[in-house]
Amino acid sequence: MPNVPTCYVITGSLTEEGLVAYLRADGTWASSIADAHPFESEAEAEARLAEVKGAESIITEPYVFAAERSGDTIRPTSAREILRAEGPSTRLRRPDHAAS
Amino acid sequence: MYTYDEYDQKLVRERAAQFRGQVERRLSGELTENEFKPLRLQNGLYLQLHAYMLRIAIPYGVLSSTQMRKLAEVSRTYDRGYGHFTTRQNLQLNWPKLEDVPKILDELAEVEMHAIQTSGNCIRNITTDPLAGVARDELEDPRPFCEITRQWSTFHPEFAFLPRKFKIAFNASGDNDRAAMKYHDIGVKIVDRDGERGFEIWVGGGMGRTPVISKLIREFLPREHLISYLEAVLRVYNQLGRRDNIYKARIKILVNETGPDEFRRLVEAEWEDTKESSLRLDEAEIERMRGFFSAPDYESLPSSDELLGQIRSGDGALARWARNNVVVHKQPGYSAVTLSLKEPGTPPGDLSDSQMDTVADLADTYSFGEISVTHIQNLVFPHVKTSELESLHADLVALGLATPNIGRINDMICCPGLDFCNLANARSIPIAQEITERFEDIDYQDDLGELALKISGCINACGHHHVGHIGILGIDKRGVEHYQLMLGGSAGDDASIGKILGRSFPAEEIVEAVERVLKTYVDLRESPEEAFLQTFRRVGEDPFRDTLYGDVLYADHSKS
Amino acid sequence: MATCFMQIIRNRKIVDDDFVTVPNDAALPESGNIFVSLERWRSERDRLSARSGKLGVILQNTVDPREIADDLATFDAIAVHFPIYRDGRAFSVARILRQRLGYEREIRAVGNVLRDQILFMERCGFDAYQVADGKSIESALGGFEDLTVTYQDAIDARSVPRQR
Ligand code: SF4
Numbered sequence: 076m077p078n079v080p081t082c083y084v085i086t087g088s089l090t091e092e093g094l095v096a097y098l099r100a101d102g103t104w105a106s107s108i109a110d111a112h113p114f115e116s117e118a119e120a121e122a123r124l125a126e127v128k129g130a131e132s133i134i135t136e137p138y139v140f141a142a143e144r145s146g147d148t149i150r151p152t153s154a155r156e157i158l159r160a161e162g163p164s165t166r167l168r169r170p171d172h173a174a175s
Numbered sequence: 176m177y178t179y180d181e182y183d184q185k186l187v188r189e190r191a192a193q194f195r196g197q198v199e200r201r202l203s204g205e206l207t208e209n210e211f212k213p214l215r216l217q218n219g220l221y222l223q224l225h226a227y228m229l230r231i232a233i234p235y236g237v238l239s240s241t242q243m244r245k246l247a248e249v250s251r252t253y254d255r256g257y258g259h260f261t262t263r264q265n266l267q268l269n270w271p272k273l274e275d276v277p278k279i280l281d282e283l284a285e286v287e288m289h290a291i292q293t294s295g296n297c298i299r300n301i302t303t304d305p306l307a308g309v310a311r312d313e314l315e316d317p318r319p320f321c322e323i324t325r326q327w328s329t330f331h332p333e334f335a336f337l338p339r340k341f342k343i344a345f346n347a348s349g350d351n352d353r354a355a356m357k358y359h360d361i362g363v364k365i366v367d368r369d370g371e372r373g374f375e376i377w378v379g380g381g382m383g384r385t386p387v388i389s390k391l392i393r394e395f396l397p398r399e400h401l402i403s404y405l406e407a408v409l410r411v412y413n414q415l416g417r418r419d420n421i422y423k424a425r426i427k428i429l430v431n432e433t434g435p436d437e438f439r440r441l442v443e444a445e446w447e448d449t450k451e452s453s454l455r456l457d458e459a460e461i462e463r464m465r466g467f468f469s470a471p472d473y474e475s476l477p478s479s480d481e482l483l484g485q486i487r488s489g490d491g492a493l494a495r496w497a498r499n500n501v502v503v504h505k506q507p508g509y510s511a512v513t514l515s516l517k518e519p520g521t522p523p524g525d526l527s528d529s530q531m532d533t534v535a536d537l538a539d540t541y542s543f544g545e546i547s548v549t550h551i552q553n554l555v556f557p558h559v560k561t562s563e564l565e566s567l568h569a570d571l572v573a574l575g576l577a578t579p580n581i582g583r584i585n586d587m588i589c590c591p592g593l594d595f596c597n598l599a600n601a602r603s604i605p606i607a608q609e610i611t612e613r614f615e616d617i618d619y620q621d622d623l624g625e626l627a628l629k630i631s632g633c634i635n636a637c638g639h640h641h642v643g644h645i646g647i648l649g650i651d652k653r654g655v656e657h658y659q660l661m662l663g664g665s666a667g668d669d670a671s672i673g674k675i676l677g678r679s680f681p682a683e684e685i686v687e688a689v690e691r692v693l694k695t696y697v698d699l700r701e702s703p704e705e706a707f708l709q710t711f712r713r714v715g716e717d718p719f720r721d722t723l724y725g726d727v728l729y730a731d732h733s734k735s
Numbered sequence: 736m737a738t739c740f741m742q743i744i745r746n747r748k749i750v751d752d753d754f755v756t757v758p759n760d761a762a763l764p765e766s767g768n769i770f771v772s773l774e775r776w777r778s779e780r781d782r783l784s785a786r787s788g789k790l791g792v793i794l795q796n797t798v799d800p801r802e803i804a805d806d807l808a809t810f811d812a813i814a815v816h817f818p819i820y821r822d823g824r825a826f827s828v829a830r831i832l833r834q835r836l837g838y839e840r841e842i843r844a845v846g847n848v849l850r851d852q853i854l855f856m857e858r859c860g861f862d863a864y865q866v867a868d869g870k871s872i873e874s875a876l877g878g879f880e881d882l883t884v885t886y887q888d889a890i891d892a893r894s895v896p897r898q899r
Contacts, residue, residue: 091202092272093227132204135222153654154593154601159224163594165522165604182895186884193881197851213821214851296821326886326895332858333830333889336823402887413827414799448835453888460896 079143082113083120084151085127086159087137095159096134098127104134108149108160113142176237176545177322177467179287186329187284190291194218195277202274217297217335219290220276223597229268229276230293231283235303235321235345236264236548240535243546245286247531253279258531260516260524262588262639263342264302264548265293269595291329296337298328298409303345304353305549308468309504309511309557314365315372317347319464320401323456324363327402334409338416339424341409342381355550355666357389358382358642360426361408368395378408378438379430380670382636387427388670390435392442398461400446403454407446411438471543471558476508479561483510486564493568495617496579501564510561512542514554514571515578515586519611522604523589524552533574541567551588551627553581583620584628584693585611588639592632592649593656599632601649601656601682606630609686614693623693625706627666642666644708645689646673658685662692662719663711676716677724688723695722742872744853744864745841747879749872752865754791754812764788770814773798776806784809793845796824800832807838812863817846820867826859833860833890853878858889 085098096104097111105111114120120139127137143150151157158164179187194214201211215221219230231246238246246266250258253275254268261267271279283289292299301321308316324343328334334341346356347365356362362377374396380389396404408426415433417423430438486497500513514534516524526534534554538546541563542556549555554576559567571577580586587610590596592603607630614620629643633650640646642664650657657679664673680688695718700710711719741752754768759775763782768789776783776792783790791812794800807813813832815825825844832838843863844856853864853875866875886895 088222090208091274093222095225131207132202135208154651154656155224158593158602162225164602165594165608180899182884182899186882186886189882189884329886330882331887332855333826334823335852335855336821336826410827414824418822453892
């Protein structure tokens with residue numbers, strides 16, 4: 076099995092909407108993890124995180140998590156980050172759609 | 176039900192205006208998240224895994240049809256068209272935007288609702304029996320006392336920053352506790368002694384990572400002293416409760432550390448000084464509150480016990496529903512109906528905006544516009560004419576709210592878990608969905624009888640797993656969701672805490688494990704009348720441990 | 736050198752603070768109004784009583800004020816400390832002082848004193864506020880007006896049931 080290289084991603088919640096966001100290379104925030112900037116080292120990501128923390132009115136409670144990268148795809152490893160990236164896994168969001 | 180006067184109305188409006196200012200200060204950057212967080216939490220606004228979550232208070236679970244319609248409108252306009260009823264009898268919206276929350280609070284204020292004290296280290300929503308006011312076994316309707324307590328605790332200046340959150344529940348039905356009173360920080364039980372009406376005061380119950388059954392601190396409290404005594408308990412807790420460790424901050428830890436006797440002494444000493452103060456309730460105020468909860472305009476009808484018996488004795492869907500979801504009523508000719516929010520496959524406790532609208536209409540047609548929310552995450556129409564059950568049943572079937580599974584294994588409590596909750600270790604809704612589908616056969620559920628299954632996505636126990644006859648707790652094993660199974664808990668007057676019998680199960684195996692427990696029960700019960708909890712208490716945990724972990728085979732299920 | 740007084744809120748007005756707080760290791764000034772810690776009051780009671788100028792004592796929020804009931808008459812002011820606004824013990828301390836022990840002079844909130852709690856402080860018996868460093872004292876004044884309906888009696892007897 077080929078080694079899946081690890082990368083680090085900065086994430087947080089958009090202050091206004093509360094929605095999940097990932098830091099792009101250009102410093103803006105993306106809603107999809109596919110657009111996240113993968114940092115090579117944890118130290119590099121942490122250093123960038125410190126800068127991001129100044130922008131509280133845009134992003135709330137930012138932090139770094141580790142992910143796997145194969146080619147262009149970034150895949151979180153913990154159940155928590157997978158759910159944040161993909162949204163709730165419950166099959167039916169609206170209970171009245173159950174009958175159909 | 177309670178109706179606001181100018182004071183109540185002003186209070187919720189001022190609160191909405193205050194929060195609007197705080198949100199503006201946050202969005203402009205004047206307030207940091209650190210400073211804003213406690214302010215938003217005091218308005219029930221959390222930041223969850225995917226979005227903000229707003230928890231709306233439903234005092235002691237009572238809703239009017241007008242309020243339900245407003246909840247529908249708010250869910251539709253500001254959220255994604257559904258809401259989640261919780262074990263605290265509240266409603267949670269999962270997707271509001273921060274800037275919309277002040278608007279939502281304004282809308283709620285229009286129908287006498289709010290999100291005050293649904294979070295934070297303060298006195299939370301007061302809860303009670305969803306059958307309050309209609310149950311045949313109650314001494315009196317507990318809601319006037321709930322409302323008195325709600326008003327006393329709302330913006331209480333001294334108790335807004337307690338060591339930890341604080342929950343108070345009322346039970347007026349003796350041994351038939353339907354409010355899990357013994358798992359609250361304070362449980363108030365309405366009792367009679369020597370012809371006088373008053374209260375037993377139970378203190379220090381709770382779930383969370385340290386489940387504790389509360390202790391009886393006062394055997395009889397005359398009713399005029401309700402507030403002065405609660406105030407004494409809270410003052411002792413505010414001063415002596417631990418603040419050095421969030422996991423030891425609940426009053427249950429204080430009561431355990433001081434011991435119930437010393438705790439009682441401290442409270443009584445405090446109370447001695449305040450009981451004759453202005454906190455003493457006068458009979459006129461109690462009467463005034465009772466006035467709000469007077470019975471609706473019932474028609475005078477003959478007893479319908481026989482009619483209900485007839486409906487139940489049929490063999491169709493209506494009969495089963497009448498057996499499982501309908502209970503008798505104080506008032507001749509009427510019944511109380513539970514609307515199951517546990518249709519197989521749906522997230523337990525969820526209701527869509529269009530369902531809310533229709534439920535409101537049906538409440539107007541059948542139940543004097545009244546609805547109550549149960550701590551088991553269902554709804555109740557408290558006053559339905561027994562002669563109209565058949566027609567209501569048909570309407571509820573069309574709405575997907577007539578699943579006849581109340582009190583059955585599929586009528587489970589389930590917290591939002593890792594699909595929504597920021598603190599979760601594992602998902603709970605998908606497990607609930609899998610269970611409802613696996614055991615969908617209603618004959619099998621009826622054969623299993625009374626069974627309370629409860630699922631929490633982490634040790635905080637919002638899904639009450641400790642007190643499930645079968646409890647499931649989500650844990651995180653190196654980033655992978657696992658589930659701990661526990662057996663033998665009870666939330667009722669015969670309160671007990673479930674036991675963990677062995678290692679946890681991965682998601683693929685947990686439902687299978689539940690099924691093995693059920694087979695073991697069916698094999699071991701003395702008769703179909705012996706409920707799961709009785710069998711478990713009689714035979715003990717060993718046979719269940721064997722079946723779960725020892726690969727011991729019991730007789731095939733089909734033989735029993 | 737002109738003495739620069741800090742500003743505080745007293746009885747819902749912004750005024751110059753006429754007290755200074757004397758740290759435990761500093762010498763007592765000859766005159767003027769001072770706050771000292773409870774420990775210092777206990778160890779230097781005689782010297783403190785003999786001074787001219789008003790005397791205030793600072794209580795930590797862990798103190799049971801009933802322990803100093805006998806000394807209350809000697810204090811011109813009592814400050815109660817909020818280490819962080821969300822530690823609510825000081826509310827009970829003030830209430831016991833005002834209501835139970837009948838202390839009638841100034842009770843001052845010091846420490847992490849913020850706009851959003853100031854109304855609750857007042858209702859528990861505080862009447863003076865040293866607003867937290869870096870926070871606007873004018874903005875804090877607005878906190879008294881945020882909510883006007885009170886459902887329960889605290890040190891005031893203005894609960895709604897009473898007015899209905
Ligand atoms: S039990 Fe845990 S996962 Fe479930 S809602 Fe509570 S905090 Fe969240």
